[in-house]
Amino acid sequence: NAGVTQTPKFQVLKTGQSMTLQCAQDMNHNSMYWYRQDPGMGLRLIYYSASEGTTDKGEVPNGYNVSRLNKREFSLRLESAAPSQTSVYFCASSAASGGIRWETQYFGPGTRLLVL
Amino acid sequence: AQKITQTQPGMFVQEKEAVTLDCTYDTSDPSYGLFWYKQPSSGEMIFLIYQGSYDQQNATEGRYSLNFQKARKSANLVISASQLGDSAMYFCAMREIGGRGSTLGRLYFGRGTQLTVWP
Numbered sequence: 455n456a457g458v459t460q461t462p463k464f465q466v467l468k469t470g471q472s473m474t475l476q477c478a479q480d481m482n483h484n485s486m487y488w489y490r491q492d493p494g495m496g497l498r499l500i501y502y503s504a505s506e507g508t509t510d511k512g513e514v515p516n517g518y519n520v521s522r523l524n525k526r527e528f529s530l531r532l533e534s535a536a537p538s539q540t541s542v543y544f545c546a547s548s549a550a551s552g553g554i555r556w557e558t559q560y561f562g563p564g565t566r567l568l569v570l
Numbered sequence: 571a572q573k574i575t576q577t578q579p580g581m582f583v584q585e586k587e588a589v590t591l592d593c594t595y596d597t598s599d600p601s602y603g604l605f606w607y608k609q610p611s612s613g614e615m616i617f618l619i620y621q622g623s624y625d626q627q628n629a630t631e632g633r634y635s636l637n638f639q640k641a642r643k644s645a646n647l648v649i650s651a652s653q654l655g656d657s658a659m660y661f662c663a664m665r666e667i668g669g670r671g672s673t674l675g676r677l678y679f680g681r682g683t684q685l686t687v688w689p
Contacts, residue, residue: 558605
């Protein structure tokens with residue numbers, strides 16, 4: 455059981471370049487999330503997917519798009535990267551099927567992105 | 571207003587001693603969950619413990635316990651018998667059940683407390 459996996463682990467982009475961050479979970483979870491973590495701050499929600507086929511904006515969605523490819527995979531795309539998007543990106547998933555205990559989110563190892 | 575407040579940017583504790591990390595929260599939703607995560611220097615987010623707003627007893631998981639005081643809206647993490655490997659950043663987070671729109675599914679995180687355990 456790998457849990458939540460993310461690729462790549464590190465990425466350097468130039469301003470204006472695009473890239474897709476990949477996330478997959480093997481826990482049969484319904485809900486998946488993308489967060490960013492900036493220095494001195496907790497995590498902030500970018501987008502989430504409550505179930506396969508649905509996506510919704512979180513707190514900081516500007517500059518990002520997502521795709522819930524199937525139940526296992528949830529990708530985050532930066533169409534035109536900006537230095538303000540330099541951050542650590544975490545993908546998470548939760549079962550989210552009855553009762554708040556099922557809302558516990560399990561995180562991937564993170565992707566460190568630097569935009570020059 | 572901040573949903574989660576962690577007032578201790580850094581804490582120091584000697585090995586084998588207990589330490590309490592503070593967390594206060596703000597919500598008007600009667601149904602919510604409180605979570606603690608550990609982030610070691612390697613960067614991953616590790617789930618430690620969970621407390622539901624309707625749980626009658628304080629949560630415990632091994633050396634971790636959660637001191638839940640609902641009236642004070644506090645959910646402090648207690649680590650007993652600290653170990654060197656406990657040195658990490660600790661985040662308190664909350665999930666509201668009644669969230670709508672952009673708040674649905676969201677975990678609100680505090681800014682974290684950096685715990686250092688010394689020999």
